[in-house]
Amino acid sequence: MRHPIRWCILMLALCAWVSPALGQGLSPRPGSGMGQQPQKTETKEGPAEAAPEKEDSLDLPELPPTPIWPGQETKKAQFFELHGYFRFRGDLFVNGNLGQSDSANLRAPFYTPLSESSNLSCANRVGKPMPSGDERSLTNDDCPSSTLSSANIRLRIEPTIRPLGSEWVTVKAQFDIFDNLVMGSTPNGYLGEANRAPHVPLTAFSDTQVAPIAGRNTRSPAIVVKRAWAEIRTPFGELKVGRMPSQWGMGLIANDGSCWDCNYGDNADRIMFATKVFKHTFAFGYDWASTGPTSLSVNGGLPYYDGQAIDLENLDDVDQLVWAAGRIDKPEVNQERVDNGELVLNYGLYMVWRRQAFDYSMNYLGISSGDLANNFLERRGWALIPDLWFKMMWKDFYLEFEGAIIAGHIDNAGNDDGTDPLEILQFGWVLRSHYKFLNKQLKIGLEVGMASGDQAEPGNSDYNRRRILTLQDPNTKDGALNEFRFDYDYHVDLILFRELLGTVSNAIYFKPTVAYDIIPETFGAQLDLIYSAAHKPVAFPGNSPHLGVELDFSLYYRNPQDGFFAGVQYGVLFPLGGLDRPADIYGEEDGCRGGDGPGCAGIAHTLQAHIVVEF
Numbered sequence: 001m002r003h004p005i006r007w008c009i010l011m012l013a014l015c016a017w018v019s020p021a022l023g024q025g026l027s028p029r030p031g032s033g034m035g036q037q038p039q040k041t042e043t044k045e046g047p048a049e050a051a052p053e054k055e056d057s058l059d060l061p062e063l064p065p066t067p068i069w070p071g072q073e074t075k076k077a078q079f080f081e082l083h084g085y086f087r088f089r090g091d092l093f094v095n096g097n098l099g100q101s102d103s104a105n106l107r108a109p110f111y112t113p114l115s116e117s118s119n120l121s122c123a124n125r126v127g128k129p130m131p132s133g134d135e136r137s138l139t140n141d142d143c144p145s146s147t148l149s150s151a152n153i154r155l156r157i158e159p160t161i162r163p164l165g166s167e168w169v170t171v172k173a174q175f176d177i178f179d180n181l182v183m184g185s186t187p188n189g190y191l192g193e194a195n196r197a198p199h200v201p202l203t204a205f206s207d208t209q210v211a212p213i214a215g216r217n218t219r220s221p222a223i224v225v226k227r228a229w230a231e232i233r234t235p236f237g238e239l240k241v242g243r244m245p246s247q248w249g250m251g252l253i254a255n256d257g258s259c260w261d262c263n264y265g266d267n268a269d270r271i272m273f274a275t276k277v278f279k280h281t282f283a284f285g286y287d288w289a290s291t292g293p294t295s296l297s298v299n300g301g302l303p304y305y306d307g308q309a310i311d312l313e314n315l316d317d318v319d320q321l322v323w324a325a326g327r328i329d330k331p332e333v334n335q336e337r338v339d340n341g342e343l344v345l346n347y348g349l350y351m352v353w354r355r356q357a358f359d360y361s362m363n364y365l366g367i368s369s370g371d372l373a374n375n376f377l378e379r380r381g382w383a384l385i386p387d388l389w390f391k392m393m394w395k396d397f398y399l400e401f402e403g404a405i406i407a408g409h410i411d412n413a414g415n416d417d418g419t420d421p422l423e424i425l426q427f428g429w430v431l432r433s434h435y436k437f438l439n440k441q442l443k444i445g446l447e448v449g450m451a452s453g454d455q456a457e458p459g460n461s462d463y464n465r466r467r468i469l470t471l472q473d474p475n476t477k478d479g480a481l482n483e484f485r486f487d488y489d490y491h492v493d494l495i496l497f498r499e500l501l502g503t504v505s506n507a508i509y510f511k512p513t514v515a516y517d518i519i520p521e522t523f524g525a526q527l528d529l530i531y532s533a534a535h536k537p538v539a540f541p542g543n544s545p546h547l548g549v550e551l552d553f554s555l556y557y558r559n560p561q562d563g564f565f566a567g568v569q570y571g572v573l574f575p576l577g578g579l580d581r582p583a584d585i586y587g588e589e590d591g592c593r594g595g596d597g598p599g600c601a602g603i604a605h606t607l608q609a610h611i612v613v614e615f
Helices: 004-023 054-058 331-339 369-374 496-500 583-590
Strands: 079-094 147-162 169-182 223-234 237-245 267-277 280-290 318-327 344-360 376-394 397-410 422-437 442-451 507-519 523-534 546-559 564-575 604-614
Touching: 267 318, 280 344, 331 344, 331 376, 369 376, 496 523, 496 546
Parallel strands: none
Antiparallel strands: 079 147, 079 604, 147 169, 169 223, 223 237, 237 267, 267 280, 280 318, 318 344, 344 376, 376 397, 397 422, 422 442, 442 507, 507 523, 523 546, 546 564, 564 604
């Protein structure tokens, strides 16, 4: 250093300036164990002051806390919960189509193997020479035309977020990853030159599964966002807004699909307020049931690709109002009351009113706004849906009932701007009960259900409600729509209603049940017997009131502590006359005569296994 004296003078001056500053408290106070201890200052000699007594030191006043300035907030924790399940299902169907193959004018009730859907089918090649003239080695045993097997998985994630640890505001959502993804359906050897990996010359050389990509190797995306909504608690009740689950009673018409074996789940774009008075819940809400074309659904979505989308027409909206009132307690609360020997009564009324003034005679997705305007037509429809629900629990006895009516009118149900009136009157109900014996290990139950039907029948004899349109055939309609359909996630059996009809519709069924827990609440078995009859027999191909008798047997294992569930189910359906295609109606080639012929419904079997992991 060239000028040590100058630097020494500067350092002494700096220390002389900093020392008073420290005494005035302008510097941060060192924390415990930090910095040097203050040096002792010299004082003039004189008589020493008496040291304060120990008790006096405890009486020194503490410094008051620093007041909170405007806008200051204390740090809060943000709570995040994650629930859901992983599901594996394996299915085997034998003669699921009842032996009734598709033809030019008829439709099989269940999937038909692709190998039997053309003249090049496996069965048609048996006993015939190859194009080269050589003899084929195929036999009838090589062509199990009636057998289909499959396996699928789903990972459901349901997050719950409480922003900043709030007890008043909750945000919820539902995501499905690999929603019913068929195992083995996206190999790197997927058929098609554009999709196959370059090093996989044939599908037989596939060595891995690739991610499902919609439009490339599947129609469904790998991740499906199904719901997102907020719940805000207030001193007066709870406000819900967003796309939320719709559930009421036993799930006859509003079913959120929360069961582990459900495939659909009803959602409502809804704003609802609910409050509780004298242990009774009262709720009122509005649903955006349908808003029609938006700025992202017409013209390819190009004019307003980014930013906020707009509903382009209010007259075409389907408005829906929802009311609900009743004594509705949580399942865990009801179970606690039953364990205490109390009588549990829950009940309620659910009301839906909907209307639509105008509609379009064509699908508006991707259509130009000009074409939509030219296909604008008056609909003038409304419907009122009351649903009554009741549940009673006392000791080992359980009884539950739900019944609904759909009544309404549509001025114009056609696809032109004319007059095509349609009256709507439908009804359906379910009564379910059981009683437990032998320390609650043995359960005897009975379920009876009914859904009104309509006389209209599709010309191709199809009776799978997933494919049949609600509106009647123009050639057979009578101006009335009376067919009621249970929600697709309301399950009764394994074959007839679940797969062949798609749901309970135009039918009456009786279902006695016997279940026994071999190991209490852990391992057991159940047997169901279902007899099904038609409400309007003329709507089924065989014109008979008897549809079928089904036996379903299941073995199950439950471990709620670890969230693990597994089981095996077997079902067999003995179809009756209502599911046949009589030869005098459908002809000798496709019909059934005297129990023989391609139109006769054969016995169907299914074997199913499932593994569920809840979290």
